[in-house]
Structures are given as structure tokens and as C-alpha cells.
Amino acid sequence: MRKKIVAGNWKCNTNLQEGVQLAKKVNELVAKEGADDVVVVLGTPFTHLTKVVETVDTDVIGVSAQNCAAEPKGAFTGEISAEMVKSTGAEYVILGHSERREYFGETSETLNKKLALALENNLTPIYCCGEPLEIREAGTQNDFVKKQMEETVFQLSANDFKKLVIAYEPIWAIGTGKTATSEQAQEIHAFIRSIIAEKFGNEVAQEISILYGGSCKPSNAKELFTNEDVDGGLIGGASLKAEDFLGIINGF
Numbered sequence: 001m002r003k004k005i006v007a008g009n010w011k012c013n014t015n016l017q018e019g020v021q022l023a024k025k026v027n028e029l030v031a032k033e034g035a036d037d038v039v040v041v042l043g044t045p046f047t048h049l050t051k052v053v054e055t056v057d058t059d060v061i062g063v064s065a066q067n068c069a070a071e072p073k074g075a076f077t078g079e080i081s082a083e084m085v086k087s088t089g090a091e092y093v094i095l096g097h098s099e100r101r102e103y104f105g106e107t108s109e110t111l112n113k114k115l116a117l118a119l120e121n122n123l124t125p126i127y128c129c130g131e132p133l134e135i136r137e138a139g140t141q142n143d144f145v146k147k148q149m150e151e152t153v154f155q156l157s158a159n160d161f162k163k164l165v166i167a168y169e170p171i172w173a174i175g176t177g178k179t180a181t182s183e184q185a186q187e188i189h190a191f192i193r194s195i196i197a198e199k200f201g202n203e204v205a206q207e208i209s210i211l212y213g214g215s216c217k218p219s220n221a222k223e224l225f226t227n228e229d230v231d232g233g234l235i236g237g238a239s240l241k242a243e244d245f246l247g248i249i250n251g252f
């Protein structure tokens, strides 16, 4: 059975002390209320990884970076390699987030290098895809997402692809308060699963977790997560408040 996952993406928020406090609170609440069979992940800034790994019970809560370098090492000032991420004790890395693609010019080519390095270093990539508003309005979101995947994760072997978590995030729903409806989410998640089945076979498609991201909150999590093909969420804003994050986890 595929995993249910709720992953927070703190983005460029919280200083180190605030981040540790947030992680501590999430850890306490998860210990108290239980997350049942949900895998909980905290996607923190690079600077927080080591401390957050020390703060949480890593048997229950996974820690994730939000990016990694496209090169293994060397003269790349300011970059953080996949190996460095792994050495902090983090187990996951978010790759291909629309904000990285849009503001930092991340292309499919760079993304492929990052995916390979993440996998080489035994990090689980949380691979993001999703369309902008004009594509949704034109009704061509399936083609758009398929192309994103064909250029990147569909280049992997089935064996490597199986190690990924996929996050579908419609760009028009990110941080806007405008969530995809439950039907829209189910429809495109089912489509993504169908193209995975075409490419890698049904067994792989049935095992892979596909998360929804975009203004997911405690008030809409349940409705989104009851869909057959929605296996959890990648949560931005609402992951910055421990109670809201727990409210989303409890949406299962």
C-alpha cells in the first residue's frame, strides 16, 4: 500500500531559533496526537537541517531540504550539495518546486542533474510539477504536466522512479488561498498516475505517493485527502503553524 505523506515546506521563513521551536512543537503534537500511518516531513531551510534533525524524533518525522546543487562538489560558491544535505541527517529533498523554476531559472536539464545526485546520495526527492493559471484556463494542464514529467522524472529508470514522491502543485493555488477543488485535484492526480502506469507499469504507479500542494489548510485537507489518488500534501503557509500543520495531518 502506498504511503500517506504530509510534508511541510517552510520556504524562506523562520530564523534558526524559530525553526527549531516550530520543529519542537510539531514533534510534541505528533507525539501527543499521533500521526497514525502518515509520514510527516519537515522541509526546512538548509541552515536548520542539522538542528531540526536533532530536535525531532526521526523515526516519526523526516527532514527535508528544499533544493540541492546540480553539481556534486567544487567551486560553486553558495551551493549546497546533495551529499551535504544527506550528511545533516535529512532524508528528503524537494526538487523542481515552481518557485525554483520561476525565480531561479531551474530547467529540466538542471533538475535532472539534481535528481541524479539526490538519488545517488540516498535522498528521497519530492518532485514538484504543476501548471500556471493560463494553462489551467486553456484546459491544457494534463499536457503541460506530462511534458514536465517526460523531460525529467520519466528519464529515470523504473527502479529510481519508484524512490520518488510526486507533488502536484497548481501554481495558481500556491499561496493564493485559492485551492484546486477536490474534483480538480483527483482528476489530475489520476491522470498523473495513469501516465506513470503507461511509462513504468501499473505496479509502480500504484506504489507511488502523489501529494497535492496549493493553499492546503486544515479546513480543506480532509476533502482533498479522501480522493483515491491524493496521497497527502506538500504544505507551504500552513506548515508554519504547528497546530495548522497537525490539523492537516489529521485530515486523513
Ligand SMILES: O=C[C@H](O)COP(=O)(O)O
Residues within 6 Å of the ligand: 009, 097, 169, 173, 174, 175, 176, 177, 213, 214, 215, 216, 234, 235, 236, 237, 238
Ligand atoms: O510547497 C508548498 C506549496 O508551494 C504550497 O504552498 P502554500 O501551501 O503556501 O499554498
